[in-house]
Amino acid sequence: MSKAASTQKVTGRKPASWTQDPEGVRRNILTVAKEEFVENGLSGARVDEIAARTATSKRMIYYYFGDKEGLYRAVLEEMYERIRGFERSLDLASLPPVEAMTLLAGFTFDYHAENPDFVRLVMVENIHHGRHLASSDRIASLNLSAIDMIREAYERGVAAGLFRPGIEALDIHLTISALAFYNVSNRASIRQVFGHDMGAPEALARRRAAAIDTLLRMLHP
Amino acid sequence: MSKAASTQKVTGRKPASWTQDPEGVRRNILTVAKEEFVENGLSGARVDEIAARTATSKRMIYYYFGDKEGLYRAVLEEMYERIRGFERSLDLASLPPVEAMTLLAGFTFDYHAENPDFVRLVMVENIHHGRHLASSDRIASLNLSAIDMIREAYERGVAAGLFRPGIEALDIHLTISALAFYNVSNRASIRQVFGHDMGAPEALARRRAAAIDTLLRMLHP
DNA sequence: TGTTAAATGTACCAGATAGTTCATTTGGTC
DNA sequence: GACCAAATGAACTATCTGGTACATTTAACA
Numbered sequence: 001m002s003k004a005a006s007t008q009k010v011t012g013r014k015p016a017s018w019t020q021d022p023e024g025v026r027r028n029i030l031t032v033a034k035e036e037f038v039e040n041g042l043s044g045a046r047v048d049e050i051a052a053r054t055a056t057s058k059r060m061i062y063y064y065f066g067d068k069e070g071l072y073r074a075v076l077e078e079m080y081e082r083i084r085g086f087e088r089s090l091d092l093a094s095l096p097p098v099e100a101m102t103l104l105a106g107f108t109f110d111y112h113a114e115n116p117d118f119v120r121l122v123m124v125e126n127i128h129h130g131r132h133l134a135s136s137d138r139i140a141s142l143n144l145s146a147i148d149m150i151r152e153a154y155e156r157g158v159a160a161g162l163f164r165p166g167i168e169a170l171d172i173h174l175t176i177s178a179l180a181f182y183n184v185s186n187r188a189s190i191r192q193v194f195g196h197d198m199g200a201p202e203a204l205a206r207r208r209a210a211a212i213d214t215l216l217r218m219l220h221p
Numbered sequence: 222m223s224k225a226a227s228t229q230k231v232t233g234r235k236p237a238s239w240t241q242d243p244e245g246v247r248r249n250i251l252t253v254a255k256e257e258f259v260e261n262g263l264s265g266a267r268v269d270e271i272a273a274r275t276a277t278s279k280r281m282i283y284y285y286f287g288d289k290e291g292l293y294r295a296v297l298e299e300m301y302e303r304i305r306g307f308e309r310s311l312d313l314a315s316l317p318p319v320e321a322m323t324l325l326a327g328f329t330f331d332y333h334a335e336n337p338d339f340v341r342l343v344m345v346e347n348i349h350h351g352r353h354l355a356s357s358d359r360i361a362s363l364n365l366s367a368i369d370m371i372r373e374a375y376e377r378g379v380a381a382g383l384f385r386p387g388i389e390a391l392d393i394h395l396t397i398s399a400l401a402f403y404n405v406s407n408r409a410s411i412r413q414v415f416g417h418d419m420g421a422p423e424a425l426a427r428r429r430a431a432a433i434d435t436l437l438r439m440l441h442p
Numbered sequence: 443t444g445t446t447a448a449a450t451g452t453a454c455c456a457g458a459t460a461g462t463t464c465a466t467t468t469g470g471t472c
Numbered sequence: 473g474a475c476c477a478a479a480t481g482a483a484c485t486a487t488c489t490g491g492t493a494c495a496t497t498t499a500a501c502a
Contacts, residue, residue, distance in 0.1 A: 124348065168427075171431055174411075178404070193301075218435055
């Protein structure tokens, strides 16, 4: 949060003296909004609550984001752009096939485990049938490259006789994503139904190892 | 929907003549409520909308279920009880280990694919941190038996030298559930981001095969 | 230093929403 | 057929909620 934005709330008495800080205000709103949407979903989140927790006012939310859905979309877009950044930091091409796949699985698992907010937002968006992903040009133009990276590493592995042929890169992605995602998304229900805490360090470590192992076995000739 | 309940809406003119049908009304409400909660989540669902689509009135919702959350909980409870029924219909004990696991994986995958409503409600409940599962005595006393069935089949397989030892039954369940669940829960986002339709028959068949294959490879010595 | 567009504050509102009140009808029982 | 608890109908309300109108301040620039 910008200095200007954080100051306002405190000094915001009637005399009303403030400094303009569009970018700071925008960021401040997005930060708070993300927390609210992550916690309560799109319909569950309250614009008033977001505004209250902000250094600015409800007025500014509508000024910058148009309406509630616009704000939600902005949060979604920012999150996907962040993912894209992480994805690009993953350099599979410079690793031998098996190591590349091990890294991919471990990285994917860790990213989900460390970013439950991401997982929850994706859940929320799926509940809404991906309507807002669909209406976002920013996300449409994002071109996630994960699949291509996977394909490249996989084909090298096949050529080297390390992996069995005939697997689609997308299936590799779906398998590892499913294991990583489920482990976070369904924590609450698993805990209630089986009394098992998937968030506990040992449980997490075990599932992480299982995820990597599963992927390698899947590829094994 | 009961005959009485369905009649009311049509003949429900001012003279107000009706037949009592507690069970029918209850069922009718639950059916409609489930659809609404599945489609819009707990916060997104509207009691008025549920009432309108019902053969009875909002009054009866509160009469039978107390409040919105009570109705939601009832829907959740019914769904889990239904699962329990299906689970019990699955007789792994009478099959050889490999066949048992194949059946388990296929069954689990199919159940999710054929019951997206179930998947969506579980998502909704996880968004709410499993709060309502926790507060339901009916569900607490349900005692899902899947894990025990899996353990039994797995141990037979280990004894016969067909499966490698050292795997937890819960991990088997989590792996197969993750693959089956994700395939339905994340359909929308996958479609938007990768332009791939996981609901298409061929895609479904491929993932089903992959799920079974993955489980068997996981167990292979 | 006067002008102006961008940025922000304050107060307000119309419609939506969960829940309620009060009266009425039904159906079983004695 | 009188009585009563369970079941149902119709209208009502307090509050919440997304969104807006109007006024003011800031800061860049001519």
